[in-house]
Amino acid sequence: MGWKRTLVFLGGLLGAVCAYAGPAEDRSALIDHYRKVFPYISFESYVYGALTMNTEARRQYDDIMAFPPFAIDMDEAKKEWEKPFKNGNRFSSCFPSEGRNVAGNYPYFDNATHEVITFEKAVNICLEKNHEQPLEYGSAEMGLLTSYAKSLSDGMKVNVKVEGTGALAAYENGKKYYYTQRGKQKYSCANCHIDKVGKFIRGDQISMMVGQATHWPVFLSGTEVTTLQKRFQACNRNIGAQPSKIGSKEYDDLEYFLTYMSNGLPMQTPVFRK
Ligand code: HEC
Numbered sequence: 283m284g285w286k287r288t289l290v291f292l293g294g295l296l297g298a299v300c301a302y303a304g305p306a307e308d309r310s311a312l313i314d315h316y317r318k319v320f321p322y323i324s325f326e327s328y329v330y331g332a333l334t335m336n337t338e339a340r341r342q343y344d345d346i347m348a349f350p351p352f353a354i355d356m357d358e359a360k361k362e363w364e365k366p367f368k369n370g371n372r373f374s375s376c377f378p379s380e381g382r383n384v385a386g387n388y389p390y391f392d393n394a395t396h397e398v399i400t401f402e403k404a405v406n407i408c409l410e411k412n413h414e415q416p417l418e419y420g421s422a423e424m425g426l427l428t429s430y431a432k433s434l435s436d437g438m439k440v441n442v443k444v445e446g447t448g449a450l451a452a453y454e455n456g457k458k459y460y461y462t463q464r465g466k467q468k469y470s471c472a473n474c475h476i477d478k479v480g481k482f483i484r485g486d487q488i489s490m491m492v493g494q495a496t497h498w499p500v501f502l503s504g505t506e507v508t509t510l511q512k513r514f515q516a517c518n519r520n521i522g523a524q525p526s527k528i529g530s531k532e533y534d535d536l537e538y539f540l541t542y543m544s545n546g547l548p549m550q551t552p553v554f555r556k
Pocket residue numbers: 330331332460469470471472473474475483486487488489490494495500513514517518520521536540555
């Protein structure tokens with residue numbers, strides 16, 4: 283009997299291992315899905331989201347980005363980023379390579395604190411370490427500062443890693459959030475950005491989620507700086523669902539999952555959105 287049980291056990295184990303789709307498999311399955319829906323849109327173009335589906339909107343976007351209305355805001359943000367703290371240190375002292383070509387490594391999972399560290403959180407950790415007041419998550423101040431700081435990584439390819447059990451658990455938690463239906467209309471993020479990608483909803487065409495995390499913060503209408511998690515809140519509100527708090531574990535894990543899907547795509551921050 284013993285060997286039979288062992289065989290059944292090994293068979294079960296093998297089945298479980300084969301059936302388990304890890305982050306890499308999730309990502310290729312999604313890319314395959316979008317390739318089927320949009321055979322003429324290249325993977326590199328996914329960073330433009332809904333703009334890839336509308337030539338006129340894309341032309342307007344290019345015109346606006348040639349002379350962005352937020353250029354002055356960026357000059358101010360640069361000064362903030364470079365201003366020394368009371369102790370003489372600067373933001374750049376908290377980041378590898380003084381903050382150049384690093385933003386694509388965020389969010390990462392910190393095995394010491396067992397949490398996802400978004401770029402915003404890294405900024406606040408830096409402030410606290412230097413005995414400065416942290417910035418409010420989702421605030422214009424945080425948005426402007428990170429818009430400039432992340433622009434130092436323009437062109438860097440998103441390079442989010444999910445390694446180890448803690449990281450995988452955070453990824454799975456974010457993934458679960460993405461596929462859970464909520465709100466009065468019982469919609470999940472996936473129902474729109476995967477199932478209904480390219481369809482119109484109240485005049486807006488729905489973007490693919492691969493590529494969505496490459497360009498935050500954005501300037502809505504060219505003036506209103508908006509962080510990625512603020513966009514999560516807006517999408518939750520649009521379906522009558524209770525948004526989570528910006529900087530909460532729920533949203534940080536969601537951002538971790540979502541950003542992993544943009545791996546390999548170049549960053550550009552900030553950009554214009556309608
Ligand atoms: C009812 C459909 C719907 C649902 C559900 C939904 N979204 Fe959206 N989302 C949209 C539309 C429409 C836009 C604006 C057009 C676009 O860029 O896709 C948008 C935009 C976004 C963007 C910005 C894309 C960009 O490049 O500017 C992100 C990021 C996003 N959604 C994430 C999410 C997440 C995460 C969830 C789940 C919490 C979610 N969405 C749920 C319809 C939806």
